[in-house]
Amino acid sequence: MxxxxxxxxxxxxxxxxxxxxxxxxxxxxxxxxxxxxxxxxxxxxxxxxxxxxxxxxxxxxxxxxxxxxxxxxxxxxxxxxxxxxxxxxxxxxxxxxxxxxxxxxxxxxxxxxxxxxxxxxxxxxxxxxxxxxxxxxxxxxxxxxxxxxxxxxxxxxxxxxxxxxxxxxxxxxxxxxxxxxxxxxxxxxxxxxxxxxxxxxxxxxxxxxxxxxxxxxxxxxxxxxxxxxxxxxxxxxxxxxxxxxxxxxxxxxxxxxxxxxxxxxxxxxxxxxxxxxxxxxxxxxxxxxxxxxxxxxxxxxxxxxxxxxxxxxxxxxxxxxxxxxxxxxxxxxxxxxxxxxxxxxxxxxxxxxxxxESFHANALRSRGMPYSLENGRVRNLYTIHVQNKSDRASTYMIDLDNAPEGLEMIMPQPSMNLESLGDGQSPVFLYLDRSSYVEPFPLYLSVTDSLTGRSKVLEIMFRGP
Ligand code: SF4
Ligand code: SF4
Incomplete structure (x- = not known):
């Protein structure tokens, strides 16, 4: 019923x-x-x-x-x-x-x-x-x-x-x-x-x-x-x-x-x-x-x-x-x-x-030409992007692992302080004498998390004329 x-x-x-x-x-x-x-x-x-x-x-x-x-x-x-x-x-x-x-x-x-x-x-x-x-x-x-x-x-x-x-x-x-x-x-x-x-x-x-x-x-x-x-x-x-x-x-x-x-x-x-x-x-x-x-x-x-x-x-x-x-x-x-x-x-x-990973990092070549010539030197420009994926603030150091002789790296911001889940980017200018450049070669940039000591290696290519 x-x-x-x-x-x-x-x-x-x-x-x-x-x-x-x-x-x-x-x-x-x-x-x-x-x-x-x-x-x-x-x-x-x-x-x-x-x-x-x-x-x-x-x-x-x-x-x-x-x-x-x-x-x-x-x-x-x-x-x-x-x-x-x-x-x-x-x-x-x-x-x-x-x-x-x-x-x-x-x-x-x-x-x-x-x-x-x-x-x-x-x-x-x-x-x-x-x-x-x-x-x-x-x-x-x-x-x-x-x-x-x-x-x-x-x-x-x-x-x-x-x-x-x-x-x-x-x-x-x-x-x-x-x-x-x-x-x-x-x-x-x-x-x-x-x-x-x-x-x-x-x-x-x-x-x-x-x-x-x-x-x-x-x-x-x-x-x-x-x-x-x-x-x-x-x-x-x-x-x-x-x-x-x-x-x-x-x-x-x-x-x-x-x-x-x-x-x-x-x-x-x-x-x-x-x-x-x-x-x-x-x-x-x-x-x-x-x-x-x-x-x-x-x-x-x-x-x-x-x-x-x-x-x-x-x-x-x-x-x-x-x-x-x-x-x-x-x-x-x-x-x-x-x-x-x-x-x-x-x-x-x-x-x-x-x-x-506790952080994510990548390197992006600047838009347009892969290189430029400045005062007899070949210039490559990359932008390093880092994202802190942890729940604590940390500092990230960027360094070049295998700089060949004559290669100069200029980084206005060699380290980044990032809040938890924050992200940031830093430009990296790389210079090499025109006469020393023969062919494209790889370079290895390391990004190290100061909190954990862990590093991430980013492979980039140096290109020239
Ligand atoms: S005896 Fe069990 S199966 Fe049968 S009507 Fe009652 S509750 Fe349902
Ligand atoms: S088990 Fe299925 S048939 Fe039995 S009372 Fe629950 S819903 Fe109804």
Whole structure:
């Protein structure tokens, strides 16, 4: 039983041909999942609490005076766990995202949509915070449905009003913590205290995200997973008959029966459907809407306990096993392929990160002619560009390593003092008597970071007529 827009009780049952949360006239069939208790709920609540704590704590924790995670969009830099990344390191994102993406593929191939049910931010905040507020203020499923269908009493209006104030506050807090990943917390607190007119951009973003989150958690809810998220649609191509999924043991459960009739173990109590946050009936098989939340497992185990039957009519198992065949290997070719591709991405990213330089330097020949003649001497002009990629100020010394006899180097600025993430450039004039020049030859300029003592050698060519 659910509540439809017309306020009538809806006897419609989930089927495989329609989306249960959308009515035939296109209106929303708003769900009121029932409360459920069990071992998976205990584990989920623990994971949700830890993940929410991490989300809140990360912008507050500091390493070397900076937030553990800080994306400085205007400066095009990122500070991650004590490492500084500039826009020149952006290519690393490709390997990191590839590694994480294939990592998720491995998890899905092994355990289906465990990510969606246990760790996706949508589930974590909806189940770990917003639904809890709703249940606290509006009671269990039946009380919520009855109140919604009943008249607008003072009690109903007060409960709804308070709920939405808390929903808005929760959305506001999550949006501002999200902003703290981009604006350091102390600055963000200043921004919040000041007039919105002084920080229109930050204010606009915070209001935008608050509105999006409020809309999502107060009303849109499971539609985000069903309609918007592309991951659910990938599911069917990532899993196979050996993937551990949540399923109903048809061989044991059928034929369903109520009361004293003889039959399988399923008593058709409908409890597994009532607790489902996407409104599906797991007994019809694995469906795109299933987010792997495990509510139906705990719900059915509760029923099995009550009727004195073994738990596990709805459980984690492979499709092969549900069909009565012996379960096959967990580690299959597709798992190894995803694992290999994921590891390639992560290993390349880790190698690239560990071999990153604390500064970047290059030498560029001046535009136009590669050389000029001045008072019987050949002149080459280069510009040395240095970027400090570390989070500390440093001095960079420029020197010529292999000056041949007769070659003169004039550098107006032989060293550069650069702030953290600052950059600078210095011209280098190279002179050689016209009579000594025979053919182009290489020169090696070294740029040394005084802080780390590390040098970078730049090869340039001296050219003449
Ligand atoms: S079918 Fe079960 S696991 Fe899937 S979303 Fe519904 S309750 Fe969660
Ligand atoms: S909770 Fe278990 S017994 Fe009840 S309908 Fe679902 S599968 Fe059948």
């Amino acid at each position: 659910t509540e439809n827009r017309t306020g009538r009780r809806d006897k419609r049952r989930p089927d495989l041909d329609t989306v249960y949360t959308i009515n035939a006239d296109g209106s929303r069939n708003f769900l009121h999942p029932a409360d459920v208790r069990g071992r998976w709920q205990v584990l989920k609540n623990l994971i949700f609490s830890i993940l929410i704590l991490i989300y809140v704590a990360l912008p507050l924790l500091r390493i070397g005076g900076r937030s553990v995670i800080h994306f400085d969009l205007p400066g095009r830099n990122a500070y991650l766990f004590g490492l500084t990344f500039t826009n020149q390191d952006f290519y690393l994102m490709f390997f990191v995202v590839t590694g994480i993406g294939f990592g998720l593929f491995v998890v899905t191939a092994l355990w289906g949509r465990i990510w969606c049910g246990f760790a996706c931010p949508q589930t974590v905040f909806l189940e770990g915070l917003f639904r809890k507020i709703e249940r606290w203020l509006e009671g269990p499923r039946i009380a919520r449905i009855r109140r919604n269908l009943g008249p607008n009493t003072a009690d109903k209006i007060a409960r709804k009003l308070f709920k939405h104030v808390l929903f808005l506050s929760g959305s506001y807090a999550i949006a501002h913590i999200f902003l703290a990943y981009f604006i350091p917390m102390d600055e963000l607190l200043d921004v919040i205290r000041q007039s919105p007119k002084e920080h229109m951009s930050a204010f606009g973003w915070s209001m935008f995200w608050t509105a999006v989150l409020y809309f999502n958690f107060a009303w849109f809810r499971e539609q985000t997973c069903i309609v918007i998220c592309p991951y659910g649609r990938l599911q069917s191509s990532l899993i196979d008959e050996d993937t551990i999924i949540i399923g109903y043991d048809e061989l044991r459960g059928e034929p369903r029966h109520k009361g004293v009739e003889e039959g399988g173990d399923c008593i058709d109590c409908y409890r597994c459907v009532e607790v489902c946050p996407t409104g599906i009936d797991i007994r019809a098989g694995l469906q795109l809407e299933c987010i792997g939340c495990s509510n139906c497992i705990d719900a059915c185990d509760e029923i099995m306990n009550r009727i004195g039957k073994p738990k596990g009519l709805v459980r984690y198992d492979s499709q092969r096993s549900f069909e009565g065949q012996p379960r096959q290997r967990l580690l299959r070719p597709r798992v190894f392929i995803y694992l290999f591709l994921g590891l390639v991405g992560l290993v390349v990213a880790l190698l690239a990160i560990s071999s990153r």
